[in-house]
Amino acid sequence: MIEANFDGIVGPTHNYAGLSYGNIASSSNAGSASRPKDAALQGLAKAQRLTEMGLVQGFLPPHERPFLPALRALGFSGRDEEIVERVAREDPVLLAQISSASCMWTANAGTVSASADTADGKVHFTAANLRSMYHRFLEPTVTTRILRAVFPEASGSFMHHDALPAADQFGDEGAANHTRLADDSHPGERGPGVNLFVYGAHHGNRSASKPQKYPARQTLQASQAVARMHGLDPVRTVIVQQNPEVIDEGVFHNDVIAVGNGRVLFYHERAFLCEHTVIGTLTELLGDPFTPVRVQDEEVSVAECVSTYLFNSQLVTKPDGSMCLISPVECEENPRVKAVIDRVIAEPHNPIRDVRYMNLRESMRNGGGPACLRLRVPLTDAEHRAVNPACLATPEKLVELGAWIRRNYRDELVPDDLADPQLLRETRQALDELTGILNLGCVYDFQRNP
Numbered sequence: 205m206i207e208a209n210f211d212g213i214v215g216p217t218h219n220y221a222g223l224s225y226g227n228i229a230s231s232s233n234a235g236s237a238s239r240p241k242d243a244a245l246q247g248l249a250k251a252q253r254l255t256e257m258g259l260v261q262g263f264l265p266p267h268e269r270p271f272l273p274a275l276r277a278l279g280f281s282g283r284d285e286e287i288v289e290r291v292a293r294e295d296p297v298l299l300a301q302i303s304s305a306s307c308m309w310t311a312n313a314g315t316v317s318a319s320a321d322t323a324d325g326k327v328h329f330t331a332a333n334l335r336s337m338y339h340r341f342l343e344p345t346v347t348t349r350i351l352r353a354v355f356p357e358a359s360g361s362f363m364h365h366d367a368l369p370a371a372d373q374f375g376d377e378g379a380a381n382h383t384r385l386a387d388d389s390h391p392g393e394r395g396p397g398v399n400l401f402v403y404g405a406h407h408g409n410r411s412a413s414k415p416q417k418y419p420a421r422q423t424l425q426a427s428q429a430v431a432r433m434h435g436l437d438p439v440r441t442v443i444v445q446q447n448p449e450v451i452d453e454g455v456f457h458n459d460v461i462a463v464g465n466g467r468v469l470f471y472h473e474r475a476f477l478c479e480h481t482v483i484g485t486l487t488e489l490l491g492d493p494f495t496p497v498r499v500q501d502e503e504v505s506v507a508e509c510v511s512t513y514l515f516n517s518q519l520v521t522k523p524d525g526s527m528c529l530i531s532p533v534e535c536e537e538n539p540r541v542k543a544v545i546d547r548v549i550a551e552p553h554n555p556i557r558d559v560r561y562m563n564l565r566e567s568m569r570n571g572g573g574p575a576c577l578r579l580r581v582p583l584t585d586a587e588h589r590a591v592n593p594a595c596l597a598t599p600e601k602l603v604e605l606g607a608w609i610r611r612n613y614r615d616e617l618v619p620d621d622l623a624d625p626q627l628l629r630e631t632r633q634a635l636d637e638l639t640g641i642l643n644l645g646c647v648y649d650f651q652r653n654p
Contacts, residue, residue: 347367421456
């Protein structure tokens with residue numbers, strides 16, 4: 205089993221509009237000038253680093269932004285450039301929403317289930333409905349098209365599902381609230397894993413604990429529905445509640461407070477509502493190989509977890525079987541957080557042996573770190589061969605994408621620039637080129653309806 209990471213390429217309209225309520229970094233940087241070219245190149249450098257480590261790396265493209273079909277559905281008419289200028293005058297918040305580059309957070313693109321875990325033996329994908337915020341609610345239809353282009357059903361290896369209904373009870377934020385754990389202590393063996401889903405709200409249960417300040421974006425009902433659609437074994441599916449107190453402290457997804465890989469769960473002691481029950485259940489299902497790596501509140505506070513995105517590090521398995529944290533440089537710069545990482549990699553009983561610090565400051569300022577930028581897809585060798593090869597990283601592809609970014613992206617973008625009709629033309633030109641580079645076909649509306 206290979207765990208491939210498919211990173212979202214940061215889009216040309218990367219900006220700081222502060223649209224994500226409950227995401228402290230996003231809100232605190234609202235209105236600042238962004239650097240789209242730097243953001244995309246920083247993400248590409250991370251992907252290249254993982255490739256150089258011998259890991260399988262792929263890419264998911266940005267969506268069309270500004271997204272004119274959404275404006276036309278709201279009654280705006282005329283030439284595309286005229287619509288952008290009108291919306292800029294009448295509703296600048298709406299313009300920011302339909303221009304958001306939030307699809308860069310591919311941890312929210314959908315939920316993926318390994319073929320070893322599904323009833324039909326295929327890799328299953330369900331695009332997240334992202335119903336909690338309008339700028340993200342625009343994504344699922346195009347995300348589904350993209351996933352189908354990258355992981356074609358015609359190969360016989362993949363199965364795609366449409367997003368869940370956009371109702372309160374089915375709020376779904378994708379893989380940011382899902383972790384697959386498995387006994388990887390015997391290389392070469394391919395047994396079923398344990399699928400851990402973490403939700404923030406139990407819709408309809410008024411007595412259930414819930415956050416008081418910020419919204420709980422993932423619901424119990426959504427997690428249950430995805431598990432059913434993917435044909436997961438109920439015995440090996442664990443659905444637990446996130447601690448509502450940490451949601452109110454800025455932990456908007458579980459991947460801001462916990463990260464798992466193989467037999468390891470690296471987590472903060474306040475991550476779950478019932479920590480001991482969660483760890484006990486996983487221990488029972490995975491047995492002795494299960495390795496919980498716990499960080500205490502006295503070592504690193506939840507506020508420090510949010511500001512450095514310690515647990516939004518990627519936890520990856522290197523070809524030699526050891527694990528490595530791919531962490532933001534903010535973790536290295538915080539003495540308390542760095543001390544915890546040093547402590548973890550020095551412990552002899554867990555396989556986390558290394559850390560690589562990455563400069564992702566542009567995405568960090570917009571509320572996401574290394575793990576937010578990638579969708580993990582577990583694949584067998586045969587399934588790996590069935591992936592659209594143009595979307596997989598090679599040295600040549602990395603060079604080509606770097607040249608594409610430098611050719612098409614602006615150095616700086618401020619909120620007022622979203623009203624520039626030239627930005628619309630630039631982004632369409634860039635995406636038109638990218639569809640050829642990644643062999644995507646017609647995944648964008650402006651291509652299908654020229």
